[in-house]
Structures are given as structure tokens and as C-alpha cells.
Amino acid sequence: MAELVFFSGTMDCGKSTLALQTDHNHAARGRAGVVFTSLDRAGEETLSSRLGLKVPAFEVSDETDFWKHVVDVLEAGGRCDYLICDEAQFYSADQIDQLARVVDELGVDVFAFGILTDFRTRLFPGSQRLVELADKVQVLQVEALCWCGSRATQNARTVNGEMVVEGEQVMVGDTNSDDVVAYEVLCRRHYMRRVTAATSMSAHISPTPLPFAEPEVRLASARPQVVLPVAPLAAAP
Ligand SMILES: [Zn+2]
Numbered sequence: 001m002a003e004l005v006f007f008s009g010t011m012d013c014g015k016s017t018l019a020l021q022t023d024h025n026h027a028a029r030g031r032a033g034v035v036f037t038s039l040d041r042a043g044e045e046t047l048s049s050r051l052g053l054k055v056p057a058f059e060v061s062d063e064t065d066f067w068k069h070v071v072d073v074l075e076a077g078g079r080c081d082y083l084i085c086d087e088a089q090f091y092s093a094d095q096i097d098q099l100a101r102v103v104d105e106l107g108v109d110v111f112a113f114g115i116l117t118d119f120r121t122r123l124f125p126g127s128q129r130l131v132e133l134a135d136k137v138q139v140l141q142v143e144a145l146c147w148c149g150s151r152a153t154q155n156a157r158t159v160n161g162e163m164v165v166e167g168e169q170v171m172v173g174d175t176n177s178d179d180v181v182a183y184e185v186l187c188r189r190h191y192m193r194r195v196t197a198a199t200s201m202s203a204h205i206s207p208t209p210l211p212f213a214e215p216e217v218r219l220a221s222a223r224p225q226v227v228l229p230v231a232p233l234a235a236a237p
Contacts, residue, residue, distance in 0.1 A: 089115045
């Protein structure tokens with residue numbers, strides 16, 4: 001029985017690496033797959049992981065129709081046993097419905113990988129629909145860590161170094177001339193207090209009362225400052 005499986009997690013938790021590994025494992029068993037992604041860090045039509053692996057992929061746009069894509073492959077005499085769908089948070093709800101139909105009516109396994117929530121802590125539409133429809137939702141076991149060492153559960157956006165909680169849901173770095181958009185994973189506590197790795201360092205030397213407990217401050221200053229790559233949320237694994 002074919003399945004729709006959603007692998008979710010924060011940025012930096014290895015989703016794209018797992019997507020590539022999943023593709024490899026199925027291909028090694030002689031199964032035929034099609035790989036999709038959207039706004040990957042490596043550019044269009046590529047699925048890449050931070051660990052350096054990459055494979056060609058179909059770029060998903062608003063016009064992409066998964067149902068039609070798979071039917072076209074089959075009608076042309078091709079095989080399609082499974083789909084790898086990375087960056088699935090950027091897919092529309094309708095596209096997720098198409099994926100469910102591909103599973104149910106064509107017997108094709110769909111493995112979707114995506115971030116659950118955006119920089120405002122709200123569900124992405126594609127991720128919401130996947131949670132609603134998937135046969136299985138799996139939270140990745142590799143945990144991303146906040147600068148404080150706690151498990152990171154939130155994806156924060158910074159613009160010119162300042163954490164922001166309002167703006168476009170999808171915003172790729174360097175789209176707007178001068179603004180530097182970056183993303184950083186944080187634990188919920190530091191997300192709520194808007195304390196990023198950079199501001200935690202300045203808070204340490206600030207004369208104003210610290211917003212968190214002393215032992216944690218020592219931990220923060222003992223760790224090397226985490227300089228996160230300016231990867232767009234759009235391109236996160
Ligand atoms: Zn933290």
C-alpha cells in the first residue's frame with residue numbers, strides 16, 4: 001500500500017540530507033523515483049544538502065501539477081514508484097491534495113520533507129495540509145540546537161541582524177537590495193524573548209538586567225558565537 005509520509009523539523013535538522021538518502025535507498029532497490037524541490041539553496045532544479053550532496057530535481061512552482069506530472073510519466077511508458085518532495089512547506093494546499101491523489105489512485109509512494117512553521121511560528125500552508133492528510137508524520141531525530149544548547153524548535157528571521165516577527169512568509173536572502181535577511185534556529189524561550197546568538201553576546205556586556213538565569217549566560221559566553229550561514233528559510237533543509 002502506497003503512503004504519503006511527511007518528515008518535518010526545523011531548519012538545520014537534516015531534512016534534505018534525509019531526502020537524498022531516501023532517494024538513494026529506494027533507487028538502490030531498483031525503484032524509479034522523481035525528485036522535486038522548491039527554492040533550494042543550491043538554485044533551481046537541484047536538491048542539495050548542507051553536507052554537500054546534490055541531485056537534479058524538478059523545480060516546483062505555482063503551476064506545478066503533481067498529478068499531471070506523474071500521469072504524463074506513466075503515459076509515456078515510464079515508471080514512477082515514488083516521489084521525493086523536498087521543501088514541501090512551499091507547496092500549495094492544492095498541490096498537497098494532488099500528492100495524496102497520486103498515492104491513492106496511482107499507488108506511488110510520496111515522501112515529503114519540510115519545515116513545519118515559519119519565522120512567525122505559524123504553519124506553512126503546505127505543511128499544514130501535509131499534517132492534515134499524511135499517513136505518517138515523522139519528526140526528524142537530528143535536533144537543531146539553539147545558541148544556548150537547548151533543542152531549537154523555532155525558525156527566527158533576522159533583517160540586518162535584528163530579529164523580526166512580521167513580514168512576508170517566504171523571503172529569500174538578498175532579494176531586497178540592501179537588507180540582509182538571515183535565519184537562525186532558536187529554542188522557544190529565546191524565540192519569545194527575541195534573543196539570537198548575536199544579541200545574546202551583546203546582552204552579556206549590556207548594563208541592563210539580563211533576561212535569563214546566570215548559568216545560562218556562562219554557557220552562552222563559553223560557546224563560540226554561532227555564525228549561521230545566510231541561508232534563506234526558503235532554502236533550508
Ligand atoms: Zn535558547
